[in-house]
Amino acid sequence: xxxxxxxxxxxxxxxLSTGTATVAGAQAYPSRPITMVVxxxxxxxxxxxxxxxxxxxxxxxxxxVIVENVGGAGGTRGAGQVAKAAPDxxxxxxxxxxxxxxxxxxxxxxxxxxxxxxxxxxxxxxxMTLIAKxxxxxxxxxxxxxxxxxxxxxxxxxxxxxxSASHLCGMLLMSSMGAQMTTVPYQxxxxxxxxxxxxxxxxxxxxxxxxxxxxxxxxxxxxxxTTKDRVKSLPDVPTMQESGLKDFEVAVWHGVYVPKGTPxxxxxxxxxxxxxxxxxxxxxxxxADLGTEPEPKDRRSPAFHKDFVIAEIAKWKPVIQSAGxxxx
Amino acid sequence: xxxxRNPKDVLSGILFIVLALLFAWQTQELPMGTAVRMGPGYxxxxxxxxxxxxxxxxxxxxxxxxxxxxxxxxxxxxxxxxLAVVFFGFAVRPLGFLPALAASVFVSALASRKFHxxxxxxxxxxxxxxxWAVFIKGLGLPLPLLGPWLGGY
Amino acid sequence: xxLIDNLALGFSVALSLQNVLYCFVGVLLGTLIGVLPGLxxxxxxxxxxxxxxxxxxVSALIMLSGIYYGAQYGGSTTAILINLPGESSSVxxxxxxxxxxxxxxxxxxxxxxxxxSFFAGTVATFLLAVFAxxxxxxxxxxGPPEYFxxxxxxxxxxxxxxxxxxxxAIAMIVxxxxxxxxxxxxxxxxxxFTFDLPELSDGFDFVALAMGMFGISEIIRNLEDEHQRSxxxxxxxxxxxxxxxxxxxxxxxxxxxALGSFLGILPGGGAMLSSFASYSIEKKISKTPRExxxxxxEGVAGPExxxxxxxxxxxxxxxxxxxxxxxxxxxxxxxxIIQGITPGPNVVTEKPDLFWGVIASMWIGNFMLVLxxxxxxxxxxxxxxxxxxxxxxxxxAFCCIGVYSVNNNTFDVYSMALFGVLGYALVKLDCEPAxxxxxxxxxxxxxxxxxxxxxxxxxxxxxxxxxxxxxxLLGLAVAALVVVLLPSVQKTREEAFKE
Numbered sequence: 001x002x003x004x005x006x007x008x009x010x011x012x013x014x015x016l017s018t019g020t021a022t023v024a025g026a027q028a029y030p031s032r033p034i035t036m037v038v039x040x041x042x043x044x045x046x047x048x049x050x051x052x053x054x055x056x057x058x059x060x061x062x063x064x065v066i067v068e069n070v071g072g073a074g075g076t077r078g079a080g081q082v083a084k085a086a087p088d089x090x091x092x093x094x095x096x097x098x099x100x101x102x103x104x105x106x107x108x109x110x111x112x113x114x115x116x117x118x119x120x121x122x123x124x125x126x127x128m129t130l131i132a133k134x135x136x137x138x139x140x141x142x143x144x145x146x147x148x149x150x151x152x153x154x155x156x157x158x159x160x161x162x163x164s165a166s167h168l169c170g171m172l173l174m175s176s177m178g179a180q181m182t183t184v185p186y187q188x189x190x191x192x193x194x195x196x197x198x199x200x201x202x203x204x205x206x207x208x209x210x211x212x213x214x215x216x217x218x219x220x221x222x223x224x225x226t227t228k229d230r231v232k233s234l235p236d237v238p239t240m241q242e243s244g245l246k247d248f249e250v251a252v253w254h255g256v257y258v259p260k261g262t263p264x265x266x267x268x269x270x271x272x273x274x275x276x277x278x279x280x281x282x283x284x285x286x287x288a289d290l291g292t293e294p295e296p297k298d299r300r301s302p303a304f305h306k307d308f309v310i311a312e313i314a315k316w317k318p319v320i321q322s323a324g325x326x327x328x
Numbered sequence: 329x330x331x332x333r334n335p336k337d338v339l340s341g342i343l344f345i346v347l348a349l350l351f352a353w354q355t356q357e358l359p360m361g362t363a364v365r366m367g368p369g370y371x372x373x374x375x376x377x378x379x380x381x382x383x384x385x386x387x388x389x390x391x392x393x394x395x396x397x398x399x400x401x402x403x404x405x406x407x408x409x410x411l412a413v414v415f416f417g418f419a420v421r422p423l424g425f426l427p428a429l430a431a432s433v434f435v436s437a438l439a440s441r442k443f444h445x446x447x448x449x450x451x452x453x454x455x456x457x458x459x460w461a462v463f464i465k466g467l468g469l470p471l472p473l474l475g476p477w478l479g480g481y
Numbered sequence: 482x483x484l485i486d487n488l489a490l491g492f493s494v495a496l497s498l499q500n501v502l503y504c505f506v507g508v509l510l511g512t513l514i515g516v517l518p519g520l521x522x523x524x525x526x527x528x529x530x531x532x533x534x535x536x537x538x539v540s541a542l543i544m545l546s547g548i549y550y551g552a553q554y555g556g557s558t559t560a561i562l563i564n565l566p567g568e569s570s571s572v573x574x575x576x577x578x579x580x581x582x583x584x585x586x587x588x589x590x591x592x593x594x595x596x597x598s599f600f601a602g603t604v605a606t607f608l609l610a611v612f613a614x615x616x617x618x619x620x621x622x623x624g625p626p627e628y629f630x631x632x633x634x635x636x637x638x639x640x641x642x643x644x645x646x647x648x649x650a651i652a653m654i655v656x657x658x659x660x661x662x663x664x665x666x667x668x669x670x671x672x673x674f675t676f677d678l679p680e681l682s683d684g685f686d687f688v689a690l691a692m693g694m695f696g697i698s699e700i701i702r703n704l705e706d707e708h709q710r711s712x713x714x715x716x717x718x719x720x721x722x723x724x725x726x727x728x729x730x731x732x733x734x735x736x737x738x739a740l741g742s743f744l745g746i747l748p749g750g751g752a753m754l755s756s757f758a759s760y761s762i763e764k765k766i767s768k769t770p771r772e773x774x775x776x777x778x779e780g781v782a783g784p785e786x787x788x789x790x791x792x793x794x795x796x797x798x799x800x801x802x803x804x805x806x807x808x809x810x811x812x813x814x815x816x817x818i819i820q821g822i823t824p825g826p827n828v829v830t831e832k833p834d835l836f837w838g839v840i841a842s843m844w845i846g847n848f849m850l851v852l853x854x855x856x857x858x859x860x861x862x863x864x865x866x867x868x869x870x871x872x873x874x875x876x877x878a879f880c881c882i883g884v885y886s887v888n889n890n891t892f893d894v895y896s897m898a899l900f901g902v903l904g905y906a907l908v909k910l911d912c913e914p915a916x917x918x919x920x921x922x923x924x925x926x927x928x929x930x931x932x933x934x935x936x937x938x939x940x941x942x943x944x945x946x947x948x949x950x951x952x953x954l955l956g957l958a959v960a961a962l963v964v965v966l967l968p969s970v971q972k973t974r975e976e977a978f979k980e
Contacts, residue, residue, distance in 0.1 A: 041527075041808070048815055051530065069527065070889060073665070073682040080679075105670070110679070156937055162670035184936050185667050187929070190805040194748050197802065198621035200937060209818060213803045213825020289821040326670055337646075340910040344652050351659050354674050358666075365940065368666035368673055371928045375659050382652035389648065398909040405704035406905060409697060409877065410898050416881040417894030429878055436877045439704055440870035451871055455878050462517070469528070469886050 029089055029266050030063040036092045036256075039078025041071045045126065045209045045290070049254050050094040052286050053123060056277035061269075065092075074163040076102050076109060083111035087259040089266035093117065096254045098163055100312035104320040105163045114313060117257040118267050119305035121274045125251035126292040128169050128226040129211045129237065133199045134219065141223045141243030144203075148179045155181040158192040158201040162325060165252045166192070168316065169205035169226060171323045176245050196220060207252050208233065208291030226250040233291045253295075253312075255305050271302055334395025341387025348380035405439040412436035424475035425464075430456050488610060491837030495845055500543050500838065503536070507544035508846045511551020512853060515558065518565045518692065518876075518883050522552040526812045530819070538820040539835050543842040545816055546796065549809050550602065550843070553792040554850050557594040557785055562587060562861055563876055565696040569687065569753045569922050570788040573760045575695060576642065576915055577773060577780030584776050588720030588862045593730055593778055594785040595854040596722075601738040601786035602847035605793035608742050609800075610840050614829070616794070617801040620746045625934035626944045630954035631747070632927045635754045636920070637961045638761035643913040644774030647965070650916045653907075657920025658927070660685060668932060680892035685900075689893040690921060692880045693900025694907075694914040700873050701905045720858055726778050733763050733783035741790030746797045748806035757919060759787035765964060774913075793843060800836055802826050 038050045047069060054065040070078035075098045085091035103113045130141070138144040148155050157173075159166040166189065174180055184201055186192035189210050195201050197219045205226065212233055214220045224240040225231045228249055240248040256274055258267060277283055278294035287293050298304065332338050352373060361367025412435040419428035433455045437448035463469045494500060510529075514520045526545055533541035553570065560571040561578035574594065581590040608616070623631075636654060643650035663674035664684025675681035722730070737759040744755035763783040764773045773780050798806045803824035805811035814824045822832065829836045864872075884897045904914055938944040946952045 041811075044811070044815065045818075048819055051534075051819070055534070068889065071683075072888065072890075073679065077679070077682070154939070161667050162665070182936060182939075184933055186933075187667055188811070190811055191748060194621070194798070194802075194804045194806075195624065197804065198624060200624040213823040213827065216823070217803070217826030219802070219826050286819065286821065289823070290818060336910050337649075340649060340652075340907070340912050343906070343910065344656065347656060347659075351674065354676070358671055358673060359669075366932050366935065368669050368671040371931070372659060372662050372673060375655055375662075379652060379655045379659065382648060382655060385648050386646075386652060389646075400705045401909060402701055402705040405701045406902065409701055409704075410902055412877060413697065413881060413898040413901065414895060417885070417891040417898070420881075420885060420891060420894070429881070432881055433874045433878050437870070437874040439701075440873070441704075442868075442870040447871060448874070451874050455875055459878065459882060463882060463886070469882075471886070 029269060030061055032090065033064040033066055034061065034090050034092060036065050036067050036094055037078045037082050038067055038069050038094055039071060039075035039098075041069055045207055045252070046094070046096050046254065048209075048290065049124060049126075049287075052283050053094070053256075053274065053277050056280045056283050057270075057273045060273045060276045074098060074102065074105070074161075076106060079113070080110050082257065083116040083259060085259050087118075087261035087263075089258060089262055089270065091259065092120070092270070093257040094123070094254060095257065096252050097165060097168065097250075097312065099255065099257075100309055101163060101168060101316045101320065103313045104317045105326060107326055114310055116260050118260055118262050119302050119309060120256040120258060120267055121271045121300045121302055122295045122305050122308065123254040123256060123274070123278065124287055124292050124294050125227070125253040126207045126209060126290065127231045127251055128165065128205050128207050129215065129231075129234070130169075130173070130203065130205045130223045130226070130240070131196065131211050131215065131220040132203050132223065133196055133201065134221055135199055136202050136221055138223075141238065141240065141245070144223055145177050145179075145244075148177055148181055152179055153182045155203065156184050156201040157181040158184045158186055158196055158204045160189045160192055160206070161185050161187060164189075165250075166204060166206050167325075168319075169250045171319050171325075172248065172250055173205065173245075175319055175322065176248050205250075212291050231291060232288070232293075253308075255309070267302055271300070275300055331391065334390040334393055335397045336395050337386050337390025337393075339390075339398070341383045341385075341390055344383030344386060345380055348376045348383055351379070352376035408439035409436050412439075419475075420471075422475045422477045424473055424477075425471040426456055426460060426473050427475070429459055484611065487833065487837050488841065490833060491610075491839075491841030494539055494834050494838030495543065495841035500540055500842060501845065503540045503544040504547050504842045504846050505849055507547020508551035508554075508850050508853065511548040511553075512555040512850065512857075514548070515552035515555020518559045518563075518696065518879050520883050520886060521568060521688070522549045523808050523812065524886055525552070526809060526816075530812070530816055533816055534819060538817065538822055538832075539838045541816055541820060542813060542835065542839050543846075545813050546839060546843065547846045549813075550789065550792045550846065551850060553789050554595070554598050554854060557598075557781075558591065558861060561590045561594065561781070562865060563696070563872075564699045565876065565880070566691055569691075569918065570756045570784075570791075572691065572695075572915055572918050573642070573757045573784040574781055574788075576760070577775075577777050580774065580776035581778065581781065582865065586776065586778075587865055588858050589722050589726055589778065590781050591858045591861060592720070592722055592855065593726075593781045595851055595858070597730065597734045597737065597782045597786040598789035599847055599851040600734055601741060601790035602793055602850075603844065604738050605742045605745065605790040606840060606843040606847065609793055609797060609843070610837075613797050613801050616746050617797050620748065620798055621802075622950060623747055624948070625930045625937060626948050626951040627954065628747075629927065629930040629934050630945060630951040630958065631754070632923050632930060634954050634958040634961060635758065636923055636927070637958050637965060638758055639916050639919045639923075640965050641761040641764050642757060642915040642919065644771075645911055645913060649912050653912055653914070653917040654920035657917035657922075658924035660690070660917075661921040661924030662928065664925075667929065678892075680890065684925075685896055685921075686884070686887060686890075686893045687918075687922065688887050689884050689897040690900050691918055692884055693897040694904035694918065696876065696880050697897065697901030698904030698908055698914075700876060701901070702908060703869060703873070720862060729778055730782035733759070733779045734786045736762060737783035737786030738790045741787030742794050744787075745791030745794030746806075748798055748804065753788075753791075753922060755791045756784040756788040759783035761961075796839075796843075799824070800839065801829055803828060 036054050038047050040046045050067050054067050058065045082093040099113050138147045157170050196204050215222045355369040355373045358369030359367035360369045412432045416428050416432040430452050433452045514525045556568050556571040557574045560566040560575035564575050564579040566572045566575045578590045640650050665682050740759050741755040763779045764770050795806050798804045799810040805814050817824050884893050
């Protein structure tokens with residue numbers, strides 16, 4: 001049996017027949033460990049989400065789901081690698097909102113985020129919070145808007161680099177306030193948070209994962225959460241929409257993908273395993289610690305996920321283009 | 329009296345100037361910006377000019393003060409070892425971790441004048457077993473043992 | 482006494498059988514990966530993260546910290562034995578440590594590294610226990626202008642890393658700065674020096690550069706004259722320090738510890754800067770500066786102490802503020818989040834067992850490390866007696882595995898080969914690689930802080946002198962520049978007159 005599969009794989013490698021190998025693989029999928037590519041460094045928020053989901057999916061699939069960190073180029077290196085992988089269900093991608101914004105941020109993207117992948121399902125949408133240094137004058141979100149309109153680029157806004165969630169949130173914030181601040185980029189959230197707590201910069205918008213501890217410890221001021229509804233872990237913080245910023249909604253949503261052409265039965269099997277993972281009480285509890293919760297059932301299907309990606313690409317395109325930023 | 333009195337300095341001067349020109353040429357497409365709002369090209373171009381200037385100083389020093397010729401270059405070792413490393417990079421995915429490692433170890437052993445087939449094979453065998461035990465079993469690195477060309481995945 | 486109560490709590494946590502065991506596993510693994518070139522603590526902690534899911538948070542953090550500071554201990558071993566620094570902090574150790582090894586004093590160099598690290602680790606942990614909150618506040622006073630001035634000071638000091646021509650050393654630093662800038666510009670996203678290769682969008686990898694410039698080029702150089710090389714290795718003298726050597730390392734260890742403890746609390750390059758700042762100071766105050774670069778024991782003692790002290794105090798921003806000061810700390814925060822602990826300023830008061838338990842475990846861990854490492858020295862030194870033509874293919878294998886495992890990227894392996902050739906060429910031309918490596922690490926930070934300071938100050942260059950800490954640092958940089966240039970100017974004159 002081993003020799004047979006070896007011969008098949010050898011034939012596939014020589015380009016004789018990729019089809020046979022896929023069919024053979026589908027019979028007892030999954031028959032070997034599955035790799036879940038995370039296009040970011042280990043230990044980050046996305047990696048944490050991936051590891052929690054992968055651990056639970058391993059149980060229901062009966063095969064180990066191994067997380068492999070392929071960081072670099074704002075997540076496009078890892079995504080590009082999965083786009084080129086064999087569509088046999090043994091290479092998955094877990095990516096966040098950056099998957100949709102890459103379409104507009106990169107002019108020379110070697111893959112198409114919408115068409116080169118099959119969507120497996122949405123995982124979770126992590127809310128963000130707008131925070132400021134403790135010495136920042138405005139008391140409410142309304143006052144922040146007024147303050148920025150008066151002081152314009154004297155106000156500094158920190159972000160974690162081109163294409164990061166904090167960068168996206170900042171662009172959306174400036175476009176809905178109708179005023180520009182001075183953007184100060186950092187290499188990742190850690191150094192940016194350091195300068196915000198130290199009072200070097202004024203404002204920042206980041207995932208609750210990173211900000212909740214600082215908010216509760218009184219090291220930063222908080223003005224609002226970026227989701228449509230208030231967040232369970234921060235019940236007193238109003239939403240941006242409550243504060244008068246119409247249609248303002250950002251969340252760092254995560255989804256699982258496989259390369260285009262993966263057979264539908266494999267996608268369905270993976271979606272079922274993902275659903276089981278998202279209903280796993282352990283995963284739900286860990287997500288709550290991260291300040292988030294699994295996506296509701298109606299948003300987890302491959303069809304919903306696929307349309308959602310297309311809608312998000314369309315939503316961010318004008319925001320990114322009017323800000324005039326590119327990542328390449 | 330030779331013009332080139334210190335070949336080592338003259339050569340390093342030329343190397344620095346060539347690299348400076350290469351970097352300066354690469355900054356041409358980048359926006360410079362101003363000292364206040366520096367563009368991505370500002371700092372690199374400044375450094376490239378500095379490197380070129382330093383290269384010139386080294387070059388001129390090499391013409392003024394005496395020194396030695398670089399000697400005893402190990403061309404054979406340089407070629408074979410570079411080849412062994414590049415081969416590992418090329419083969420680690422298609423052939424897999426262990427075959428690529430074995431080939432690189434064996435090839436690099438050829439770089440020594442004391443090369444002996446039996447010793448080289450022994451080192452190769454020991455390294456393959458050791459790497460398997462430490463990196464795959466011990467530390468659990470996610471490396472494919474055999475690549476797709478050899479029937480793995 | 483609150484401190485004593487807290488420490489008692491800490492030790493009661495850290496001395497439980499389970500936690501002692503995890504601490505031991507951590508430092509053992511740390512030593513192992515520190516010794517294996519290229520495989521750094523980041524990769525190892527990332528791989529072990531899933532295992533910690535099942536542990537209590539304190540045990541998980543104790544083990545992960547053990548890996549981190551254990552790796553700092555182990556990293557010096559390969560730097561000394563085979564001139565292969567796997568991390569920026571051990572680049573400095575390689576300079577004199579490997580020269581000592583070539584003179585048959587590998588045992589003494591390793592013992593110095595172990596003892597210096599032990600002393601520094603113990604003192605720095607004490608500082609961490611007593612002064613963590615005020616030190617964290619101090620670190621927050623460092624804004625972009627202060628960091629920029631600190632980097633300038635560091636760059637000027639790094640000239641002293643070379644023992645040959647000063648002009649060449651400066652040129653090597655500038656070349657390192659340029660190489661360090663390759664990759665995507667974080668301000669605009671524009672790719673720089675990427676030669677249209679997507680693999681270069683994050684720049685060259687440090688491990689590939691260090692292994693190529695030091696490890697691979699060193700092997701090629703050793704193969705030039707194999708006969709001589711094996712003779713050197715066979716001549717191993719006594720393993721321990723002589724009384725004379727012991728006296729010589731006391732000063733450097735004390736100064737290194739102080740320097741490392743302070744610079745370690747600064748996020749970013751702090752811990753790394755401290756090891757070569759220590760080297761510069763030792764070289765400058767030494768009565769025999771010519772010995773540096775040729776096997777001066779002070780050049781091993783100072784930087785090794787500084788680097789280990791820095792490794793301990795770099796926990797301060799993470800434990801007291803919940804802000805990661807380097808990628809390893811970011812991973813530990815990730816581990817805490819997975820454990821359901823929200824990192825932040827409240828951890829000290831809400832989870833005193835975690836905070837004090839980890840601190841207490843560092844003492845235990847440092848003690849275990851010295852007990853573990855001193856007996857190992859004999860074994861390491863015996864490795865040097867393995868004939869070189871048997872050993873070097875194995876070193877190449879470790880370099881390849883190490884460099885590939887950092888990002889699972891074959892491009893890094895190719896760039897290691899390229900840097901091996903470049904490094905060999907530079908060595909043949911008497912250009913020393915250590916300043917280049919430090920330029921490479923500092924380059925992106927220097928530019929980043931400069932541009933950030935200018936953005937925040939709205940283009941006013943006066944921020945660098947009107948902010949007191951920054952002004953003091955720049956003043957020191959000017960003083961260092963004078964000190965660095967004066968003797969070399971005199972020396973060139975003397976040499977010119979000799980003709």
